[in-house]
Amino acid sequence: MxxxxxxxxxxxxxxxxxxxxxxxxxxxxxxxxxxxxxxxxxxxxxxxxxxxGKGLGNPAYVHLLALSTNSWAHFARELRETSGIDPHYHQQGGLSLCVGEAAAERRRAHIEALRKQSGADGYRCEFLTRGELEQLFAPLRLSDEVRTASYCEADGHVNxxxxxxxxxxxxxxxxxxxxxxxxxxxxxxxxxxxxxxxxxxxxxxxxxxxxxxxxxxxxxxxxxxxxxxIRPERGQIIVTQRTKPLFPLPMNGFRQTQEGSILLGYSKEDVGLDDTTSVAVTARIANNALKAFPQLASLRVVRTWAGLRTQSxxxxxxxxxxxxxxxxxxxxxxxxxxxxxxxxxxxxxxxxxxxxxxxxxxxxxxxxxx
Ligand SMILES: Cc1cc2nc3c(=O)[nH]c(=O)nc-3n(C[C@H](O)[C@H](O)[C@H](O)COP(=O)(O)OP(=O)(O)OC[C@H]3O[C@@H](n4cnc5c(N)ncnc54)[C@H](O)[C@@H]3O)c2cc1C
Missing domain, CATH: 3.50.50.60 (FAD/NAD(P)-binding domain)
Known part of the structure; x- marks a missing residue:
């Protein structure tokens, strides 16, 4: 043995x-x-x-996230240099887009509550104006419904x-x-x-x-x-064909991979151990994406998938x-x-x-x- x-x-x-x-x-x-x-x-x-946006009501979790996101750049560099495999980690900040005034109000209140919870530690998040977003995304057009976005420099993405x-x-x-x-x-x-x-x-x-x-x-x-x-929680994701760089930053629900595919997401479903995809949910994800970026309609969907989160x-x-x-x-x-x-x-x-x-x-x- x-x-x-x-x-x-x-x-x-x-x-x-x-x-x-x-x-x-x-x-x-x-x-x-x-x-x-x-x-x-x-x-x-x-x-x-x-x-x-994470950890409202749980300051210890915010600290844990801060510890990890602050360590990620060093971690990724060391891993890339020692393994010879690049995990495609980029940390140029991330956005959470607010589509519609009600969503913008909810996001402002949520971030404000996190700011209060953080007290003297401060909370690393600011809001960009519609004009700033238009400049950031040009030539990609934002729908008229996009009002603002919260931005955090600690956010990033990885393959x-x-x-x-x-x-x-x-x-x-x-x-x-x-x-x-x-x-x-x-x-x-x-x-x-x-x-x-x-x-x-x-x-x-x-x-x-x-x-x-x-x-x-x-x-x-x-x-x-x-x-x-624990409980499983299903999430479904759409992947489009590869395209030229469209998104300067990753967003909640939108991210462009280094190879050019766009990922659109993601649902949160209580369906037990079922990890199949459903047209109803992926259609909702696609419609939500178009409410922010109408031009994405011209991209072909190449696949969809579902995964199960392990949630406590x-x-x-x-x-x-x-x-x-x-x-x-x-x-x-x-x-x-x-x-x-x-x-x-x-x-x-x-x-x-x-x-x-x-x-x-x-x-x-x-x-x-x-
Ligand atoms: C749709 C979706 C989107 C997500 N998006 C994000 C995101 O953007 N950012 C983020 O931080 N997290 C995200 N998550 C969550 C993240 O993927 C998980 O938190 C993470 O992958 C959990 O890793 P794990 O190793 O605990 O579990 P798993 O990846 O499930 O690995 C568990 C492993 O244990 C093995 N195993 C199970 N039972 C046994 C056994 N009896 N014997 C031997 N091996 C066994 C399994 O085969 C598996 O390989 C997302 C998850 C989903 C589903």
Whole structure:
């Protein structure tokens, strides 16, 4: 039976960011992932690395987002230079367009509330006028309905597939072991310490265990004495043909990839584990896009897809350590792309050295025990 210091179950962005960070600290570590056709939010997301507008009512989450978005440029540069794979990370700021006066009012009130919540820390977000937006987007025409947009310099975007590939390559270059097709069916904790994992390809042992298996966490976490409540949330995305550069910045719901495709998104649907697309929802996404940029109507749609987010009950991340079986940990989150840079630092310190960063303490399971 193979045995590792640490096994990470799940090869999505959360598992790989953690494993890559731990491999940099010289741990002997393996990542076990499922085969193709698994649910993988990391391969079906929108690719925004996003700060603005999130975390109203939860200042700790705003701090976590700030930590990650502030670290992303350094993280991406190091990853590109060491792996030789460019994750296409760009941080020139991002916009949230307001179509119609009511939307503009709602956005101003929302950002104002975040500003008040941030107090002396300040909140990095400003509003652009219609004239400023016209200049920014010219020659692309904005519909008359676009009133304003909030702008945040911390926002950016990345190609999630190159990000995954780069982290996986770097992890393996650092001596990590990546095992695809190793669905974990059971976990057997040992009373003397350590764990045995029953996988589709045989048994694997480890001293410490990190569950980062997205929608698979709840079932596996029960084996290590943790009850991790999650819900799937479907998001659908439209991809257009490649075109000349049209968008100077990524936006909530609009982003142009480095290759020229335009991504339009995204829905938030409570449909269980159904990751199929529907014409009704993609039609709504397309119509909303045209309400902001009528000229997009001339672009051909080349594909649509749907992915399932792993959401906790309050939509914030969960970082949990098992009291019953020391050495076992579980993580789930939405906005895992945005949080990648923070995860690559904070999770290794927690699992390897027992250093619980304030975020690990803030987003434990205790908050669900009422
Ligand atoms: C439509 C959509 C848009 C999004 N847009 C953004 C965005 O713009 N910005 C952002 O920051 N976030 C975005 N997200 C969220 C982001 O994609 C997720 O937070 C992130 O991918 C979660 O990563 P993960 O590694 O936890 O989960 P996953 O990517 O789901 O990875 C979990 C992995 O665990 C494996 N696994 C599961 N069970 C087992 C098992 N028993 N044994 C072995 N392996 C197992 C799976 O095969 C999978 O590879 C979006 C998500 C969706 C769906």
């Amino acid at each position: 193979k045995h590792y210091d640490i096994v990470v179950v799940g090869g999505g962005v959360v598992g790989l960011a953690s494993a890559y960070g731990m491999a940099k600290r010289h741990a002997q570590i393996a990542v076990l992932d499922e085969a193709d056709m698994a649910f993988r939010a990391s391969c079906s997301n929108f690719g925004l690395v996003w700060f603005q 999630p597939l190159y990000l995954l590939l780069a982290m996986q390559k770097r992890f393996v270059d650092l001596g990590g072991h990546y095992h695809g097709g190793h669905t974990v069916r059971d976990i057997i904790p040992h009373s003397g310490g350590g764990f045995v994992l029953n996988t589709d390809r045989g048994y694997i042992g480890c001293d410490r265990l990190l569950l980062a298996a997205g929608l698979g966490v709840t079932e596996l976490a029960r084996k290590i004495g943790l009850e991790v409540p 009950l309050d939509s914030y991340p969960i970082y949990a350590a098992s009291r019953e079986w020391p050495g076992a940990y579980a993580v789930i989150c939405h906005s895992g792309i945005t949080l990648t840079a923070a995860h690559a630092e904070v999770i290794p310190e927690w699992v390897l050295n027992g250093n619980t960063h304030e975020f690990i303490r803030e987003f434990g399971l205790e908050r669900f025990r009422v």
